[in-house]
Amino acid sequence: MGKTEFAIRRTFQLVLTLWAVGTLLFVIFRLMPGDPTSYILSPGMDAEARQAIVEDFGLNAPVHEQYISFLTNAVVLDFGRSFHTSEPVQDVLFRLIPNTLVLMLAAFVMAYGIGIVLGVFVGANRGTRFEKGGIVLALVQRSMPTFWVGILVLWIFGAWLGVIPMSGMRSAGESPESFLHMVASLDFFWHLIAPAACLAFYSMGYPLLLMRNSMLEILGEEFIDVCEAKGLKRRTVLFKHAARNAFLPIVTAAAVSLGFAVGGSVLIETVFGWPGLGREMVRAVIRRDFPVAQGAFVMLAGLVITMNFVADLAYGYLDPRVTYD
Amino acid sequence: MGIQDETADSIYTDLDEYAGVDDDRSEWSRFIARWRETFASQWRLLKQDTLVVFGIVTIAFFALVAVLAPYIAPHSPLERQYGDDGVLISQWHEPFWLGGEGGHILGTTAEGYDIFSQLVFGTRPALIVGFAAAVITATFGTMVALVAGYYGGRVDDVLMRLVDIAYGLPLLPTVILMVAYLGPSFFNVIIAVCLLQWRSSARVIRSQVLSLRERPFVQSARVAGASDWRIISRHIAPNVLPLTFLYAAFAIGWGILTEAGVSFLGLGDPSQVSWGTMLQSSHTYNAMSHGVWWWFVPPGICIALVVISGFLIGRGYEEITNPKLRRRN
Numbered sequence: 001m002g003k004t005e006f007a008i009r010r011t012f013q014l015v016l017t018l019w020a021v022g023t024l025l026f027v028i029f030r031l032m033p034g035d036p037t038s039y040i041l042s043p044g045m046d047a048e049a050r051q052a053i054v055e056d057f058g059l060n061a062p063v064h065e066q067y068i069s070f071l072t073n074a075v076v077l078d079f080g081r082s083f084h085t086s087e088p089v090q091d092v093l094f095r096l097i098p099n100t101l102v103l104m105l106a107a108f109v110m111a112y113g114i115g116i117v118l119g120v121f122v123g124a125n126r127g128t129r130f131e132k133g134g135i136v137l138a139l140v141q142r143s144m145p146t147f148w149v150g151i152l153v154l155w156i157f158g159a160w161l162g163v164i165p166m167s168g169m170r171s172a173g174e175s176p177e178s179f180l181h182m183v184a185s186l187d188f189f190w191h192l193i194a195p196a197a198c199l200a201f202y203s204m205g206y207p208l209l210l211m212r213n214s215m216l217e218i219l220g221e222e223f224i225d226v227c228e229a230k231g232l233k234r235r236t237v238l239f240k241h242a243a244r245n246a247f248l249p250i251v252t253a254a255a256v257s258l259g260f261a262v263g264g265s266v267l268i269e270t271v272f273g274w275p276g277l278g279r280e281m282v283r284a285v286i287r288r289d290f291p292v293a294q295g296a297f298v299m300l301a302g303l304v305i306t307m308n309f310v311a312d313l314a315y316g317y318l319d320p321r322v323t324y325d
Numbered sequence: 326m327g328i329q330d331e332t333a334d335s336i337y338t339d340l341d342e343y344a345g346v347d348d349d350r351s352e353w354s355r356f357i358a359r360w361r362e363t364f365a366s367q368w369r370l371l372k373q374d375t376l377v378v379f380g381i382v383t384i385a386f387f388a389l390v391a392v393l394a395p396y397i398a399p400h401s402p403l404e405r406q407y408g409d410d411g412v413l414i415s416q417w418h419e420p421f422w423l424g425g426e427g428g429h430i431l432g433t434t435a436e437g438y439d440i441f442s443q444l445v446f447g448t449r450p451a452l453i454v455g456f457a458a459a460v461i462t463a464t465f466g467t468m469v470a471l472v473a474g475y476y477g478g479r480v481d482d483v484l485m486r487l488v489d490i491a492y493g494l495p496l497l498p499t500v501i502l503m504v505a506y507l508g509p510s511f512f513n514v515i516i517a518v519c520l521l522q523w524r525s526s527a528r529v530i531r532s533q534v535l536s537l538r539e540r541p542f543v544q545s546a547r548v549a550g551a552s553d554w555r556i557i558s559r560h561i562a563p564n565v566l567p568l569t570f571l572y573a574a575f576a577i578g579w580g581i582l583t584e585a586g587v588s589f590l591g592l593g594d595p596s597q598v599s600w601g602t603m604l605q606s607s608h609t610y611n612a613m614s615h616g617v618w619w620w621f622v623p624p625g626i627c628i629a630l631v632v633i634s635g636f637l638i639g640r641g642y643e644e645i646t647n648p649k650l651r652r653r654n
Contacts, residue, residue, distance in 0.1 A: 013486070013489060020490040028506050136376070139640070143628075145582055145585050145589075145628050145632075147586065151625070155621070158614070159615070160616065264497070266498060267497070270589075282501060282590050282591075301498070303495075308493065
């Protein structure tokens with residue numbers, strides 16, 4: 001199978017997965033105990049108002065029609081209006097997505113920057129106490145619940161030392177002109193650092209362990225011996241020769257885990273009161289605002305699916321040795 | 326008799342071939358003996374690694390606490406405590422060793438519940454979720470992998486597309502959505518975790534089955550006229566068992582972390598005290614601003630300990646199943 005054929009097949013799979021997720025959502029929505037209208041309608045409404053709302057949301061159509069209109073609307077990211085505020089779900093989502101993306105990217109850069117460098121050193125010192133320590137550190141990071149780490153950080157740095165804000169994305173009274181202005185401000189950075197660091201702390205273990213395994217492979221190869229025989233400095237051998245070759249698995253893993261970090265950000269956003277997509281989804285679920293919950297979920301799942309897709313395609317282009325069969 | 330003695334140290338021996346030959350044990354006792362040997366040989370390999378032993382001991386300790394919870398905990402976890410003045414506690418009390426009144430080992434919550442008792446009873450849901458997730462995901466994942474890998478073709482295609490779809494779902498948001506729709510019960514959290522966790526074990530074990538299927542011992546069993554079921558259960562399944570254990574061990578950790586996360590978000594079973602709900606209520610009462618660390622530090626330590634034990638056991642298995650890792654270390 002050639003590269004193009006693989007790309008086409010993988011694209012079909014992408015569409016299939018997106019369709020399956022959409023269908024799953026629809027089915028779950030129908031499975032919900034009780035009449036879906038009972039969540040939207042308050043008992044005090046008169047029959048006419050009820051009828052108007054039911055028609056407005058398309059809840060009186062036959063199931064297959066609802067299914068088709070749900071899917072077609074989902075394609076253009078139209079998830080209706082919030083049950084709670086009547087604001088179009090699309091607007092809510094587009095307002096929150098940048099916040100989540102900024103938080104995730106910041107965490108991602110920290111996690112992969114530190115994780116990869118640590119992984120190189122851990123891999124280069126195999127069999128030593130340093131290596132065992134590095135592995136245990138990575139496992140400890142993965143084992144501590146992210147939200148608990150967030151609580152500890154808020155307690156120590158927020159309440160005790162008072163160096164970080166307790167919640168939110170910007171200080172009260174700050175009203176930046178635009179999103180870009182806000183992101184560029186020092187106040188935003190001050191709010192961003194703690195949640196991003198917590199998220200990074202959790203995701204760091206994966207690139208660390210992966211880089212270590214990859215380094216073990218590469219350091220056993222002959223060209224490394226040649227480099228050492230040439231009398232290159234150890235740091236040069238490690239970072240210029242070994243690490244660059246060991247880097248490949250990280251690239252694809254990074255794409256996949258960037259997708260999954262979205263899931264992890266739900267907890268961190270809740271702990272730190274960060275107005276992002278994950279926190280909004282939880283709040284929507286709790287107040288039974290299903291259009292918003294569905295919309296946020298489709299966004300999160302869509303990101304995971306797309307990143308998986310990118311990772312699979314990127315792998316073939318980055319590593320010429322890959323064969324598709 | 327001689328034949329059996331030689332092969333008894335291998336779990337892959339087909340003891341049935343020698344049924345009735347110098348063996349008056351029943352089918353059952355041979356079955357049990359075979360499994361006992363399997364576990365004994367796994368244990369021999371595992372106990373070489375101190376970290377794995379640490380993991381097993383920790384989980385055993387928490388299991389003991391969970392079983393004996395009513396005897397260890399001084400109070401019921403959801404029974405509001407009275408202060409020394411005979412009035413219901415409406416503000417947290419410090420632990421007695423910090424000078425708190427009432428002699429509470431870890432103080433009380435803002436609602437007046439005894440924290441130590443909650444912590445002790447919290448082991449129960451954590452371990453139940455952990456083990457249910459481990460058993461269900463490992464069993465289900467292995468079965469899917471065996472069927473997909475052994476039969477191949479269209480069956481394999483369909484099952485693997487299902488795995489791909491499961492991989493498209495972000496874990497925590499999916500569990501949140503399912504729990505929200507199915508209702509916040511403990512059982513539903515387990516179902517939701519299991520529905521997503523079988524994917525990785527299925528994918529990895531399937532590729533192992535694909536390679537086992539072509540090995541000479543499987544081919545010869547097929548030539549000898551063994552049925553599909555017999556080949557799968559006797560020749561292939563025992564060989565993927567260490568991988569199954571590996572994923573089971575990892576699933577303990579993921580199950581507990583997910584349950585804690587869902588409970589922390591306030592979507593857990595409201596009638597049950599778990600480490601996640603303890604952290605949720607401490608967060609709701611803003612305990613970190615007031616420095617009430619004895620409320621939110623212990624549950625997190627417990628979660629981390631149990632989860633890391635699962636991961637350590639899993640890593641131990643990884644080194645068994647992947648000798649390359651072992652040699653390099």
